Amino acid sequence: MALSSIQTFFSGSTMDRADHLRTDPEILGALADADTARIMVFVEEQILTGPIGEITWLSASQCRYLPVAEKIFLGISDNIHRYAATLSGGVDDFVDMFGESKFRDARGIAMKAGHAHPELGIIAQAKSVLSWHTSHRFCSNCGSESQLVKAGYERQCQTCGKNHFPRTDPVVIMLACHGDKALLGRGPHLPPNFFSALAGFMEPGETIEEAVARELMEEAGVTATSVEIVANQPWPWPSSLMIGCMAQVEDTKLTLDEKEIDDARWVTKDEIRASLRGETPDMLVPPAIAIAYDLLQYWLTQK
Structure with missing residues (x-):
């Protein structure tokens, strides 16, 4: 059952996380070594997946002689205990070892899927927790x-x-609107002509709405008058929760923080629709795997 009207990528896992089993001394012992257990494996933060990007679940016996550096319990699905493990070494050390399955980046897996899928939520869970152990x-x-x-x-x-x-780091990402236009910006880390919603980490002692207002003032010099929370997304690089918001602002005058924003522009819905159709090479918008895409789609439905 969907709990939100907007299903973002890397959410929607159907895994029973089975918290009550995490203190069982056998959960990383005999149960993990049983023939019925299944394990997804990572190397250099890439996931072993099949030809169409599906998770390759290895049996415990298949992992017995692999250089497992860390293993965690994910939960139960289809009555099977499921785990995730990192392997020591690099991707090149495992070339052709798993038949048609290859190690792939989670972003690439999501792009290939083309839509939100429960397995992406499992990948986000596993990658975030394993990355936390590493750091x-x-x-x-x-x-x-x-x-x-x-x-x-x-x-x-x-x-x-x-x-x-x-830890999970909360990040606000917001589409600022005034009248029939929305604000998109391009940070120095983005490719040329690529524009997205503004975003920033929440700070201690502020609400989500206050964080949105602060970031908009700091980065673009605009004053928020109202904030609506519309969607959220786990983002496992390394472990963020993207909180998607719409914000109404007082006016369109911009004062950019040039360290954070290289360029910004107010755009119309027709311009966004044209960009989504690939008709505006001078203004590229985020792909479907990003919550900024969901915010734009949400805005396009508003009158």
Whole structure:
């Protein structure tokens, strides 16, 4: 059952995360080694997938002699215990080892799928948690190396006893509107002629709406008068939650933060429709895998 009217890419997983099993000492022991267990594997943050981009689930026996660096429990689907693991080494070390299955980037998998799909949510879950383990191996309290516990959803320092939990970084992304026009910007990290909605990380002690208003003022010099939250999206690079908003602003006068925004323009719905049809090479908009695309589509439906 869809819980939102806008289904974004990397959401919609049907996996039962089975939190109650994460403290079972066998969940990363005998249950993970059972012939019925299935494991998705990553190398250099690329996922092993089949010819059409579907997850290749390996059996425990297929993984027995692989150089598994880290393994976590994902949950249960189709009555099967499912896991994710990172392998030591590089992609080139595993060429032709898995038949037609290859290691692929999650963005490429999503682009090939062309639409939101539950497996992309599973990929986002696995990639985010495994990336967190890679970057948070040491205790932030005392500096000692911590250990994976709770089947991968916690790390514990054996020296000072501090517990650490996977983090998700909230990001507001907003389409500012005034009258019949919307604001698109291009940051220095984007390709030439590529425009998107403005975005920024939330800061401590502010609401989503306050973060939207602050980012619009900081980056474009426009004052928000109202904010509507319309969609959200897990974004596993490395582990963000994109909170998609529409914002009404007082006027169209822009004062750009040139460190953040190289260029910005007010666009009409007809211009966006033309760009989506590929008719405006001087203004390219985000692909369907990005929540900015969903915001534009939402705006096009508004009167």
